[in-house]
Structure formats: C-alpha cells, structure tokens
Amino acid sequence: MATATRRSKSKPKKDIKHQPKVFTFEWKGVNRDGQRTSGELRGSTIAEIRGILKSQGVTPKGVRKKSASLFKSEKRITAMDIAMITRQIATMLSAGVPLVTTIQLLGRGHEKAKVRELLGNILTEVQSGIPLSDALRPHRLYFDDLYVDLVAAGEHSGSLDAVFDRIATYREKSEALKSKIKKAMFYPAAVVIVAIAVTVLLLLFVVPQFEEIFAGFGAELPAFTQFVLEISRALQSSWYIIAAILFAMVFTFVRAHRNSQAVRDAVDALILKIPAIGPILHKGSMARFARTLATTFSAGVPLIDGLESAAGASGNAVYKKALLKVRQEVMAGMQMNVAMRTTGLFPDMLVQMVMIGEESGGLDDMLNKVANIYEMQVDDAVDGLSSLIEPIMMVVIGTVVGGLIVAMYLPIFQMGKVVG
Structure with a gap:
C-alpha cells in the first residue's frame, strides 16, 4: 500500500524505461474462514498474484494465466459492473483502506479494459486533489446525478464508507x-x-x-x-x-x-x-x-x-x-x-x-x-x-x-x- 502513495519522482528509472506487461490470472484458494474461493486478478507474474492474495488473507492453491479468447471483443460497462464496483469500494473503505488505494486496486484487478480505463481516469483526478464526486461527474453515462449527489453528501458528512454502502445496496436491489x-x-x-x-x-x-x-x-x-x-x-x-x-x-x-x-x-x-x-x-x-x-x-x-x-x-x-x-x-x-x-x-x-x-x-x-x-x-x-x-x-x-x-x-x- 505504501507504493500506491509514493510520488512519481521516487520511482526507479527502470520502471519508466520498461513497464512490465500486465496479464489476467485465474486463482483458487482458501480464505480466513477455511472456505474455498476463486476469482481473477491482474498482475505481471504469478508470484505477484500470490503476494496480493496472501495480503488479502487468502491462501492460494492454484494460480494460472488466463488464456486469451479467440474472439476477443471490447465488453461494455454494464449497470451491474457499476453496482459491483460500488460494493467493493464500500467494503474496502469500511475496512480502512484509503480511497486512492481502493480505486487503484479495483482498477488494476478488473477484467474489463473499459472499467480499468474508467477507474484510471477517476484515480488521476482524485490524486490531483479533486473531490471524488467531482471526478465522477463527467462520467454521467455510468454515474448518474443521484449517485454523484450521494457521494458528495458523504464527502461533506465524512461518512463516505456508509454512503457507498447505501449506494451499493440501492444499485444491487435496483438491478x-x-x-x-x-x-x-x-x-x-x-x-x-x-x-x-x-x-x-x-x-x-x-x-x-x-x-x-x-x-x-x-x-x-x-x-x-x-x-x-x-x-x-x-x-x-x-x-x-x-x-x-x-x-x-x-x-x-x-x-x-x-x-x-x-x-x-x-x-x-x-x-x-x-x-x-x-x-x-x-x-x-x-x-x-x-x-x-x-x-x-x-x-x-x-x-x-x-x-x-x-x-x-x-x-x-x-x-x-x-x-x-x-x-x-x-x-x-x-x-x-x-x-x-x-x-x-x-x-x-x-x-x-x-x-x-x-x-x-x-x-x-x-x-x-x-x-x-x-x-x-x-x-x-x-x-x-x-x-x-x-x-x-x-x-x-x-x-x-x-x-x-x-x-x-x-x-x-x-x-x-x-x-x-
């Protein structure tokens, strides 16, 4: 998490000259409660994915690179995607994860390129000091006025995690x-x-x-x-x-x-x-x-x-x-x-x-x-x-x-x- 908040000037030169390729990995593991779980994460190596899973309390049992589809197509962002992202933000904020780190992790781990691009644009705005509600406002196709107004109300009241939880519940039930x-x-x-x-x-x-x-x-x-x-x-x-x-x-x-x-x-x-x-x-x-x-x-x-x-x-x-x-x-x-x-x-x-x-x-x-x-x-x-x-x-x-x-x-x- 510390690396997520570093200034760009502190990055090594090799990161600038040669950015590692990012792939989608499928994983299976066991969580803290002993339950089997699985999913997908994006990263450069299997070792990196294993490290991310361990930091989230998951014991990895298998990690492999996801094979590319022969019929590759750009999937559009759906209302259910936004509902799932909202729920993930609510969960991570309530767990004490900083907002910038939350958006960064979600953007990096999502399987859809358009979602990664959307969250990347929002992350850039937030990192520059713009409030999250203002960063969401230009993307009205995915975040309507109601969504943005509720986020703004949460920012003003200092209860952004609770507001995101309400928005997530609202979006899930609406869908x-x-x-x-x-x-x-x-x-x-x-x-x-x-x-x-x-x-x-x-x-x-x-x-x-x-x-x-x-x-x-x-x-x-x-x-x-x-x-x-x-x-x-x-x-x-x-x-x-x-x-x-x-x-x-x-x-x-x-x-x-x-x-x-x-x-x-x-x-x-x-x-x-x-x-x-x-x-x-x-x-x-x-x-x-x-x-x-x-x-x-x-x-x-x-x-x-x-x-x-x-x-x-x-x-x-x-x-x-x-x-x-x-x-x-x-x-x-x-x-x-x-x-x-x-x-x-x-x-x-x-x-x-x-x-x-x-x-x-x-x-x-x-x-x-x-x-x-x-x-x-x-x-x-x-x-x-x-x-x-x-x-x-x-x-x-x-x-x-x-x-x-x-x-x-x-x-x-x-x-x-x-x-x-």
Missing part, C-alpha cells in the same frame, strides 16, 4: 428489480414471437406440400382448408412486402418513441393497463420510488431533492408526473403523505406507511420497508406469471399447429367418408 421486470415482459413477448414463427414456417413450407396433393383430388376443398391455403399463397407471393411493412412500422414506432416525449408518456401509461403485466410494473415503480427516496433521505439529501431523484428513478412517466406534483405540494408546505393521497395513484398502504414515517421521524426506515414489500410482491408476481405463461405458450402453439394440421387433413377425412 435485481429491473431484471425481474424484464423477465415479466419477456415471457408474453416470447409466446407471441414463437407462435408467429411456427405459423409462418408451417404456412411457407408445410402447407404448400399439401396443396400439391390436393390439386389431384378434383373435388371442392373444405372452407377452412381453402382459407389456410389462401393465406399460404399470399404469404409466399408477398412475404417481402409484409416484412417491409412490419419493418417500417417497427422503425417508425422506435424512432417516434425515441424522439417524442408525448409518445413515451403514452406508451408508459398504456403498458400500466396491460393485464398481468401492468400490476407488476405498478409495484416496480413504487418499489423504485421508495428505495430511491429512502437512500437519498438517509444520506442527508433534502426531501425536496430526494423527491426529484425518486421521480426520475420511478421508471414510468405516470409515476414521474405524480411524484413531481407531490414535490411541488411539499415545497408549498403540505405533508408528503397528504400530497401522495391527492394524486390518487398510490395505494392506501403506502400512504399510511409514509404518514407513520413522517410522524415518527423514521421516514427512511419506513420507505425501505415499503420497498422491500413491493420488491417481494414483484418477485412473487413474476414467478406466478412465469408459471402461468408456460401452459399458455403450450396451448397457443398447440392450437396454431393443431389448427393447421386439421385444415390440411380435413379433405383426406372427407375423402375417406366418401370412399367408405
């Missing part, structure tokens, strides 16, 4: 909630896509084979069979037109959603009304609001500013508009629970718990409990939806395939009756 909501949205989409794909494949490749057989019957086909054959012919002759129309519709919608706030607001309001999906999104927005406001309030951020951050973090335009209205009412002197009730959007249970928190002076604790409740409800709802979607998917695909099979075999059945 877990986001993953659950994506899962809830994925299953219905998967049902529709699979059903359409199976139908198109059957109409393009299977139905034409039956049409050739039917041509030699010399009898009138059943209406259902004729209907399926007409769809198959239209799809074979005009599939490129249909594909172009679908592509144009999707492209137009995506562009309008990206460029028009009114379209985004309308979509956000619409998806809240979708059966089975809407209730999950409602609970998810309330969980994000409660978790964000609890994190900002417990870190010492004023309630007015916390409400603005919570509005942006709610993830839905309907809730954002409602929370900004609550913020205006609170600025005018109204209690938050009263302002929330006037919106007509928040359930009585949430409003009552906010009221209890305001009256008892433990608003952050109460909001954390609310967030935990809604996160558990989202988890249960997603699991229930997953269990429901699987049989629905089987029924939908079975109905589509079964309907096409019946349409193709109806003429054969009728011929059998005539012959009989």
Whole structure:
C-alpha cells in the first residue's frame, strides 16, 4: 500500500524505461474462514498474484494465466459492473483502506479494459486533489446525478464508507428489480414471437406440400382448408412486402418513441393497463420510488431533492408526473403523505406507511420497508406469471399447429367418408 502513495519522482528509472506487461490470472484458494474461493486478478507474474492474495488473507492453491479468447471483443460497462464496483469500494473503505488505494486496486484487478480505463481516469483526478464526486461527474453515462449527489453528501458528512454502502445496496436491489421486470415482459413477448414463427414456417413450407396433393383430388376443398391455403399463397407471393411493412412500422414506432416525449408518456401509461403485466410494473415503480427516496433521505439529501431523484428513478412517466406534483405540494408546505393521497395513484398502504414515517421521524426506515414489500410482491408476481405463461405458450402453439394440421387433413377425412 505504501507504493500506491509514493510520488512519481521516487520511482526507479527502470520502471519508466520498461513497464512490465500486465496479464489476467485465474486463482483458487482458501480464505480466513477455511472456505474455498476463486476469482481473477491482474498482475505481471504469478508470484505477484500470490503476494496480493496472501495480503488479502487468502491462501492460494492454484494460480494460472488466463488464456486469451479467440474472439476477443471490447465488453461494455454494464449497470451491474457499476453496482459491483460500488460494493467493493464500500467494503474496502469500511475496512480502512484509503480511497486512492481502493480505486487503484479495483482498477488494476478488473477484467474489463473499459472499467480499468474508467477507474484510471477517476484515480488521476482524485490524486490531483479533486473531490471524488467531482471526478465522477463527467462520467454521467455510468454515474448518474443521484449517485454523484450521494457521494458528495458523504464527502461533506465524512461518512463516505456508509454512503457507498447505501449506494451499493440501492444499485444491487435496483438491478435485481429491473431484471425481474424484464423477465415479466419477456415471457408474453416470447409466446407471441414463437407462435408467429411456427405459423409462418408451417404456412411457407408445410402447407404448400399439401396443396400439391390436393390439386389431384378434383373435388371442392373444405372452407377452412381453402382459407389456410389462401393465406399460404399470399404469404409466399408477398412475404417481402409484409416484412417491409412490419419493418417500417417497427422503425417508425422506435424512432417516434425515441424522439417524442408525448409518445413515451403514452406508451408508459398504456403498458400500466396491460393485464398481468401492468400490476407488476405498478409495484416496480413504487418499489423504485421508495428505495430511491429512502437512500437519498438517509444520506442527508433534502426531501425536496430526494423527491426529484425518486421521480426520475420511478421508471414510468405516470409515476414521474405524480411524484413531481407531490414535490411541488411539499415545497408549498403540505405533508408528503397528504400530497401522495391527492394524486390518487398510490395505494392506501403506502400512504399510511409514509404518514407513520413522517410522524415518527423514521421516514427512511419506513420507505425501505415499503420497498422491500413491493420488491417481494414483484418477485412473487413474476414467478406466478412465469408459471402461468408456460401452459399458455403450450396451448397457443398447440392450437396454431393443431389448427393447421386439421385444415390440411380435413379433405383426406372427407375423402375417406366418401370412399367408405
């Protein structure tokens, strides 16, 4: 650690002339509690990695250089990467490791080059005397205003380790909630896509084979069979037109959603009304609001500013508009629970718990409990939806395939009756 704080002028000349190559090493070992553990570290030699592990209380059992991938690609920095880095910073700061050393060790040991570059830029700023919050501010793509404001509050209060712990918890729970909501949205989409794909494949490749057989019957086909054959012919002759129309519709919608706030607001309001999906999104927005406001309030951020951050973090335009209205009412002197009730959007249970928190002076604790409740409800709802979607998917695909099979075999059945 002493070498991390040395001035550049004290470094030997050979370090300047010849920088050793840095590699990624995979290691396995046993920690202080006797548990097996493993991971990756970056360094120049195996001996160096063994020394780092021993300094961290890990007895190395095996260290080897990680082999390079044949298909090497630059991996982007994800929100989960930032959450993991935040947790590591919180852990190391609470253990008494200096901030500069913490950033230096994390930057050196990360497997992603972009993360190492990001932490290296932040380290350079911090070493030059710039506060950490100011060093994070230019990197808004990874550290949003809420993140930076909380770090600034921790710097002012002298409790940076506690603030990073709150941010880490907030980020981890937010990413877990986001993953659950994506899962809830994925299953219905998967049902529709699979059903359409199976139908198109059957109409393009299977139905034409039956049409050739039917041509030699010399009898009138059943209406259902004729209907399926007409769809198959239209799809074979005009599939490129249909594909172009679908592509144009999707492209137009995506562009309008990206460029028009009114379209985004309308979509956000619409998806809240979708059966089975809407209730999950409602609970998810309330969980994000409660978790964000609890994190900002417990870190010492004023309630007015916390409400603005919570509005942006709610993830839905309907809730954002409602929370900004609550913020205006609170600025005018109204209690938050009263302002929330006037919106007509928040359930009585949430409003009552906010009221209890305001009256008892433990608003952050109460909001954390609310967030935990809604996160558990989202988890249960997603699991229930997953269990429901699987049989629905089987029924939908079975109905589509079964309907096409019946349409193709109806003429054969009728011929059998005539012959009989």
